[in-house]
Amino acid sequence: MEYRGWIRDPTKESPEYIRGVNEFLKFAFQNSEGSRKIMCPCIKCANLQSHSRSSVYEHLTDPRRGFLRGYTKWTFHGEEPTTSSGTTEQHLEMGHDMDGLIRDVFTIPPLEERFFGEGERNPEVGENVKFYKLVKENEQLLYPNCKNYSKLSFMVHLYHLKCLHGWSDKSFSMLLDLLRDALPEGNVLPKSYYETKKMISGLGLGYEKIHACPNDCILYWDKHINDQRCSKCGTSRWKTTNQDVQANGKETSEKKKNLPAKILRWFPLKPRLQRLFMSSKVSESMRWHHEGRLNDGSLRHPADSLAWKEFNSRYPTFSLDPRNVRLGVASDGFNPFKTMSITHSTWPVILIPYNLPHPFKTMSITHSTWPESN
Structure with missing residues (x-):
């Protein structure tokens, strides 16, 4: 868009910046489906809190706030996510960016370098068999002419429901049997929970x-x-x-x-730290504490604390590189079955990456459980 440049304008009182803010608000509320509030993209709210038009305007024109750095594709306010080529893929039209999810999981060559045929792949690509298998699953429609799901996207959604609602493995397999009979002929649903888990295991x-x-x-x-x-x-x-x-x-x-x-x-730490830097968006957020944080003396983030500053002075070489990961550790025991008459308990050890803009609102990257029995 022609008014994209003002987002990076440091002079928030300039006429160009104010005009850009008004253009953004006009665009965002036109795509808000009649809502009186939108997600605020200022540095403090970071698209996590909704506010009225006047409040968002105040936040964006406040010299201490302004736009969240790097938020140039307004995916929270009506703009369609696109691929690197600039075109919206079929899976985005379906509402699931599975190609993006797969690429965030694997650091591999472009999607154009795929299998040449059944069991044959480009020898220059290497041994990324799991990646290409997932790509192939994502290119299969759930059934002929299906407009909403690929095989992979449907099974990811279904498996997510299983985890959320505690379905047993047997009930999941029975549901697959029912769905295979109900869906049109030619559907590619797996035959069991085991096949489903094997198919999507490469994503995690x-x-x-x-x-x-x-x-x-x-x-x-x-x-x-x-x-x-x-x-x-x-x-x-x-x-x-x-x-x-x-x-x-x-x-x-x-x-x-x-x-x-x-x-x-034991959930190994090293691959989870590597995963944080496989996504361009997350890797930028991992440097936010150094490059995007508003440093005005107020305490809003662990990076503003005296402990953080003391750590910097004690380990200056480590603190020079903003990509170095700072972790907080937490642990506590609980009874997962809410029945105190049994001895089974779990002790998760959770590591929280403090680099991120909102470390306490993010998922933990690793943990180990210590059950009293298996």
Whole structure:
């Protein structure tokens, strides 16, 4: 748009900037479907709070605020998201930018470099098999002439509902059976929950299971990875059942060694930190504390705190690069089943990236759970 340049104008009292603000407000309210409020794109609100036209005007013309840096594509105010070529893809018309989601997950060559045919791919692309498999799933319509969903986008939405509402694996598979019968012939729905999970597993980051001593003494990892008993308290690594105990109360040698007594689920940190910089939008936000934060002495963000400044003075080399990630750690125990009569509990260890504009409103990037039983 011809008035795009004023967003970066530092002189917020200039006639050009004021005219640009009014042009933005006119555009935004024309696309607000009659609402009297819109998301405010000022530095403080950051498209997270809705305000009236007069309030948004005051925020955007306030010398201490102004527009959120980098917000030049008004996706929160009516502009359509586009691909790098500038054209709206079919999946955006459907309402799901699955191509964008896939590209944020993988740092790979352009989408044009795809499979040449069944099982054949460009040798220059490398071994990014998961990426190209997801691209292929996203190019398949859910059924012939379907206008709303690709195979991948539909299964992501359906799997999301399963997670939100606690559907069992069996009920999910039964629902797939029903949907396959109900949808038009030629639909490409998976046959089971297992196939669905296998299909979309490439979009997420997994975790590793590490066996632990039931008394929390050690992890069966590194030099203890092959141990059968805890080196501290002598407790067995494995669960024992009634069938495993003889009449005299001693364990037999035939106990089920495939059932660990306790499991730590570890979500590796390094790939999650890498994921933060795979998206151009998120990587820009990771530098916001240095490049976009309003530094006027007020306490609005962890970067304004004395602790942050003390850390900078103690580690000047680390603080020189704004891309370095600052993390806060939190941990607490809870009973996931809300029944205090059972011993099962979970202790999540959550890391929060403080670099982001609103670190406490973002999802944690990694955590490990420590259940009393698996």
